[in-house]
Amino acid sequence: MLTVKHLAKSYNGTKKSLTDVSFSVSPGEVTVIIGPSGAGKTTILRSINQLIRDDDGEILFDDVDMRQLNRRQLRDARSHIGMIFQNYNLIEPLTALENVLHGCLGTKSNLAGMFSLYRNSEKTEALQLLQKVGLGDFAYQQCRNLSGGQKQRVGIARALMQHPKIILCDEPIASLDPKSTTVVMDLLRDLATNDGISVLINLHQVDIARTYADHVIGINNGQVVFDDRTAALTDTAVTDIYRKTTSSERSLVYEG
Amino acid sequence: MIKPENQVSLPTQLPAGPRFTIPLRFRDRRRVTMLITLLILGYVTLITLPTMIPDHFKLVEAITGFTENIKIMFLQPHLSNTSWLSLLGGLGQSILLAFLTTLIGSVLAFFLALASTRRFAPTALVLGIQSFMAVIRAIPTVLWVLIYSVVFGLGANAAVIGITFHSVAYLTKVYADSMDELSPEAIETLQAMGLKRPAIICQALIPYLKPSYLSWTFIRFEINFADAVAIGAAAGAGGIGYQLFMSSSFYFDFHEVGVMVYLILAFAVVLEIISYRLRSSNTAQH
Ligand SMILES: Nc1ncnc2c1ncn2[C@@H]1O[C@H](COP(=O)(O)OP(=O)(O)OP(=O)(O)O)[C@@H](O)[C@H]1O
Ligand SMILES: [Mg+2]
Numbered sequence: 001m002l003t004v005k006h007l008a009k010s011y012n013g014t015k016k017s018l019t020d021v022s023f024s025v026s027p028g029e030v031t032v033i034i035g036p037s038g039a040g041k042t043t044i045l046r047s048i049n050q051l052i053r054d055d056d057g058e059i060l061f062d063d064v065d066m067r068q069l070n071r072r073q074l075r076d077a078r079s080h081i082g083m084i085f086q087n088y089n090l091i092e093p094l095t096a097l098e099n100v101l102h103g104c105l106g107t108k109s110n111l112a113g114m115f116s117l118y119r120n121s122e123k124t125e126a127l128q129l130l131q132k133v134g135l136g137d138f139a140y141q142q143c144r145n146l147s148g149g150q151k152q153r154v155g156i157a158r159a160l161m162q163h164p165k166i167i168l169c170d171e172p173i174a175s176l177d178p179k180s181t182t183v184v185m186d187l188l189r190d191l192a193t194n195d196g197i198s199v200l201i202n203l204h205q206v207d208i209a210r211t212y213a214d215h216v217i218g219i220n221n222g223q224v225v226f227d228d229r230t231a232a233l234t235d236t237a238v239t240d241i242y243r244k245t246t247s248s249e250r251s252l253v254y255e256g
Numbered sequence: 257m258i259k260p261e262n263q264v265s266l267p268t269q270l271p272a273g274p275r276f277t278i279p280l281r282f283r284d285r286r287r288v289t290m291l292i293t294l295l296i297l298g299y300v301t302l303i304t305l306p307t308m309i310p311d312h313f314k315l316v317e318a319i320t321g322f323t324e325n326i327k328i329m330f331l332q333p334h335l336s337n338t339s340w341l342s343l344l345g346g347l348g349q350s351i352l353l354a355f356l357t358t359l360i361g362s363v364l365a366f367f368l369a370l371a372s373t374r375r376f377a378p379t380a381l382v383l384g385i386q387s388f389m390a391v392i393r394a395i396p397t398v399l400w401v402l403i404y405s406v407v408f409g410l411g412a413n414a415a416v417i418g419i420t421f422h423s424v425a426y427l428t429k430v431y432a433d434s435m436d437e438l439s440p441e442a443i444e445t446l447q448a449m450g451l452k453r454p455a456i457i458c459q460a461l462i463p464y465l466k467p468s469y470l471s472w473t474f475i476r477f478e479i480n481f482a483d484a485v486a487i488g489a490a491a492g493a494g495g496i497g498y499q500l501f502m503s504s505s506f507y508f509d510f511h512e513v514g515v516m517v518y519l520i521l522a523f524a525v526v527l528e529i530i531s532y533r534l535r536s537s538n539t540a541q542h
Binding site for chain 2: 049051075076077078079080081083085087089091092093094102103105106107110112113114115116158162
């Protein structure tokens with residue numbers, strides 16, 4: 001479904017943020033990426049839909065290399081990749097429904113995008129998605145008036161509106177309280193199990209990774225240091241993933 | 257125990273001796289320039305002021321005449337040569353002049369701002385448009401009207417084009433500044449869903465821009481109304497400004513001038529109330 005091979009990225013040419021990252025994501029599974037701050041988790045996620053251009057490697061999404069697409073093809077591919085952000089990234093002055101409807105604009109014409117021309121079927125679907133995430137009553141509320149947990153659920157509904165094969169989540173629960181965290185994670189888990197969507201999540205909370213993930217990838221200093229089923233994520237493995245890289249090791253990494 | 261010769265110590269601060277530096281207030285070249293300029297201007301004023309006073313000037317009479325005129329204007333306003341209808345018509349003309357110029361200006365400025373916001377436009381274009389607009393803004397509206405009156409003759413045409421010209425330059429800047437505040441994340445999010453540029457502008461930029469667009473446009477409307485009154489007098493563009501000019505300089509009818517001043521004042525107060533309401537309803541949304 002999604003296979004990343006030998007991905008490498010350097011933001012400034014000298015310091016490498018990713019060195020030779022390879023992993024794959026299976027359909028209908030929750031894959032969680034964990035690792036210390038600055039390890040390169042965000043970089044990996046944003047490379048997948050090419051929000052940042054990586055330097056080297058392959059990103060095969062349904063056997064098509066995302067890095068080889070031209071602008072139009074890339075837009076087409078992106079319209080079927082959902083993305084969920086730590087800060088929700090909703091258009092706050094608009095209503096929840098309008099935000100969800102943005103999800104289907106990627107496949108529509110410029111005119112439809114400019115003048116918000118949606119079919120009735122699309123509006124119905126957006127409403128149903130809001131109901132699915134438990135926000136049916138908030139459809140016509142301005143998003144700036146919603147709570148963090150509600151905003152994130154609008155974000156999920158918006159991603160679902162794209163009919164995604166995969167949803168990429170960059171720390172989706174980092175700004176949420178425990179209750180909203182459970183709601184959001186349960187939703188994402190449900191999408192993988194029941195709708196067969198691949199869910200790739202960057203997380204900082206190991207316990208949540210253990211509860212929800214099928215597959216865990218550990219990243220440290222721009223390299224994959226763990227790649228296995230969740231059951232194999234022992235405490236020693238976690239310590240290893242979060243291990244501080246000493247300077248001698250770091251210089252070895254850069255030379256190699 | 258560290259041997260005494262190997263011990264380190266923090267250097268003690270020596271008491272500062274006399275320093276032979278120029279005092280701060282003379283070192284600042286800007287301040288010196290300002291001081292010299294002010295001194296020269298003061299000198300010139302003192303020299304020329306006495307020569308400006310005409311021989312037949314009598315201070316006491318001038319002051320009583322002035323207060324008399326003020327009294328007529330503000331305490332005994334009534335109409336004699338003009339009718340209420342034509343006066344209201346004149347006010348309407350000035351309002352329409354302000355409305356038309358603000359409308360055309362805000363539409364043109366919106367597109368120019370889109371082409372010169374850092375969020376969407378390349379730096380060269382941003383700098384190009386913004387510096388061109390700065391030059392236009394630097395010349396006052398009345399002057400633009402007079403410049404255009406060379407082409408169109410004194411009158412309404414020159415007024416419309418001149419005021420619009422300055423409005424476009426003003427609004428382009430404030431709109432572009434407001435557009436710059438759009439967060440890059442909002443743009444990126446929509447890009448990540450495969451949206452194209454025009455859709456991103458309409459779905460993300462415009463919703464965020466709307467409140468500041470409305471309040472800036474309204475502020476410009478107030479400015480344009482004041483300009484329309486002044487230009488009615490200066491460039492014969494009609495409206496209440498022209499009537500004001502006629503009754504004061506042509507008929508010397510200060511009773512009538514008083515009525516007009518009150519009328520303009522009332523309208524300004526109405527505008528102020530509307531803009532206050534507009535602003536508070538916008539802030540309530542945030
Ligand atoms: N825009 C950028 N320009 C330069 N360097 C960057 C940029 N973004 C990230 N980096 C660097 O790349 C490395 C990986 O960053 P990344 O954001 O992917 O880490 P992360 O694992 O997501 O960290 P966190 O858990 O704190 O979000 C870091 O060393 C960071 O300093
Ligand atoms: Mg990150």
